[in-house]
């Protein structure tokens with residue numbers, strides 16, 4: 001199909017926008033909300049190829065977390081301590097703001113706390129050696145009082161070392177509810193949803209940007225904000241972004257679960273939680289790195305089998321369970337584990353590469369974009 005615009009479309013419906021936010025995941029939507037709240041008279045379009053967003057925001061595990069001890073130790077190997085600390089503080093503040101902005105009940109948020117369990121003695125000893133330093137770091141940068149403390153988890157009947165690190169500040173949310181309430185807010189504010197447009201080109205024209213979809217429908221705006229996360233390389237190949245598929249399996253409801261909370265293991269690569277009487281378990285992409293560096297949502301059996309084995313060997317040893325469903329989402333990684341939030345030129349900004357942390361970072365990064373516009 002080739003798109004030919006009518007007079008009504010070009011003169012009214014698709015006339016120049018003040019702002020276009022490309023990508024209607026949690027990041028794009030929160031950016032559009034912040035801009036419209038600050039500039040209520042502005043004309044803002046939220047553009048996406050999918051009716052309900054199709055990336056990571058509607059497909060994650062619903063964790064409200066800011067980093068386990070083994071994840072933070074792993075981050076120290078790649079980035080200076082000050083950067084790791086700043087990122088953890090942003091994630092912590094982001095979760096607080098998310099709950100404030102949208103309301104705990106509206107997003108299904110529960111402050112259950114989190115546990116990092118250990119199946120590996122070396123990782124456990126590493127955590128033992130570092131957790132006090134990390135507590136001090138988080139206290140200094142974010143005012144968090146004793147983020148991690150040891151707790152015996154034998155009553156949870158998992159096959160792991162008896163002591164886990166408990167963090168009382170983390171919790172779980174309902175990702176479906178979160179996306180819905182953010183959508184509602186965007187629509188209430190009068191942000192114009194233009195969903196179903198698979199944007200293939202962005203182009204700078206005099207004092208404006210144009211974006212066009214595969215059928216040639218073209219929109220023009222004064223300020224373009226790109227929030228397409230893992231899919232940004234198709235439009236801006238110069239950015240350091242690689243896709244990372246995250247796979248999830250969900251069990252059928254189980255009779256009795258001896259735990260309530262979110263769980264981390266293996267440097268944050270394994271994560272699980274209870275969800276409506278079921279267990280949701282995801283991750284393990286570190287064991288299949290090359291294969292999972294993809295934009296393809298169609299997950300592969302070997303990762304699912306790894307997760308199922310983890311369920312039967314570690315989480316539910318000796319218990320029967322059945323898998324109800326499985327899905328995947330696509331995250332954006334790069335050499336550095338920090339998002340790219342910057343102004344590219346007078347009419348173009350980007351807020352991408354969430355490095356698997358966009359649920360927590362959304363409220364803070366959308367403020368950062370707002371400050372770059374103001």
Ligand SMILES: Cc1cc2nc3c(=O)[nH]c(=O)nc-3n(C[C@H](O)[C@H](O)[C@H](O)COP(=O)(O)OP(=O)(O)OC[C@H]3O[C@@H](n4cnc5c(N)ncnc54)[C@H](O)[C@@H]3O)c2cc1C
Nearest residue numbers: 023025027049053054055056057199246329357358359360
């Ligand atoms: C399995 C899994 C577990 C996760 N766990 C956590 C966690 O514990 N904590 C945490 O904070 N975060 C977590 N995340 C990451 C979090 O979900 C993401 O960082 C966040 O959702 C990214 O939001 P986004 O809006 O930047 O990107 P996305 O949600 O990917 O949205 C990008 C949007 O852009 C649209 N788009 C892309 N290209 C185009 C185009 N050319 N034209 C039109 N539209 C386009 C897509 O359709 C999509 O809707 C997890 C993610 C996954 C997959």
